Amino acid sequence: MSLLARRAIAELAGTAFLVIAVVGSGIMASRLSPNDTGLALLENSLATGAALVALIVALQPVSASFNPVVTLVEKMLGLVDWRTAGALILAQFVGGLAGTVVANAMFGLDAVALSSHARTGSGLWLGEIVATVGLLLVVFGTVRSGRADRVAFAVGGYIAAAYWFTSSTSFANPAVTLARTVTNTFAGIAPASAPAFMLAQLIGGALGFILIRLLYPAGITASTPEKEVIS
Template identity: 70%
Template sequence: MSMIARRALAEFVGTAFLLMAVVGSGVMASRLSPDDAGLQLLQNSLATGAALVALIVALQPVSAAFNPVVTLAERALGMVGTRTATALVSAQVLGALAGTAAANLMFGLDAVTVSTRERTGPGLWLGEAIATAGLLVVIFGTLRSGKADRVALAVGGYITAAYWFTSSTSFANPAVTIARTVTDTFAGITPASVPPFILAQLLGGAAGYALVRLLYPLPATSAVVTADRKVPA
């Protein structure tokens, strides 16, 4: 199997399990705590953050972005080529959809059900931009500080917190956003709500990329070597 194929497979598997954690824990939380939205969010955020830590640790030696915005930032930083980035983003979206379908089936639901949970408004869009910008700073700031072995804890901790401090509960990921349209559960989002969410994520990603370049002005070759040796993607 080629390196690109291995990376794409890792992204597919990792993103699928991430969505199983997001959607599955949302369903479980709704069933265990049907009258307490705050407790539901706590359960959902803890499960998602813990799953992210585990998945990044396990798949980091191959590829562990699980997020098209992260992969696009890697492309902009020269860490991956266009062909590789295209393969990884495709795998992330397909993996997210597969993971959502699997989560639905695990809980006795139809594999695909279009969500009716509307999430819209300037506050939520701003929350998505901020969540995504912060995520990129956390990931690439940790990498450029020479602490690639701590990325998993940094990302898991950040996403768990961002569930609570952002109005949108921090989707911060176009693949996750698309996949959550096919589950009419606690984690769902209506298809009509998706375009502005993704636009906000891309704008936040651009802001995060700019911050990384300003805060960590390492020579490009040094950044690439560090990334390629420790967190290939």
């Protein structure tokens, strides 16, 4: 099997399990704490952060981006070519949707159910920009510092925290955003709300890329494709 095929499979599986963690823990949290939204969010954020750490550690030797914005920034930094970026991004979107279907099915819900949870407004869009810029700084800053083996813990901790300090609860990922439109549960987002979230994430990606180039003018490199660590 080619390296690109292996990387695409890793991205598909990793994004699927990430979304299963997000959606599944959201469903479980809403059932265990139906009258306490704050506690449900805490449960959801801790499960998501822990799952991210585990998934990145496990899949990092092959590919562990799980996020189209991160992959696009990798391309802009010259870490991957367009063919690789396209394959990985497609795998991330497919994996995300598959993860939602599995999470819904595990909890006895319709495999696909469009969310009615409207998330809109300038404050939430700004929250997505902030969340995405911060994620990119954490990822690429950790790699640039020579501590790529700590990316998993940095990203998991950041996302768990960003659930709380951003108004949008930090989606920061177009593939995950799209996937969350097909679950009418605690973690869902209405399809009509998703495009603005995804646009905000892309804006955050562009701003994050500019900031990374300013902070790290010497560039960020990966010694070999197998060692490329971005999530």
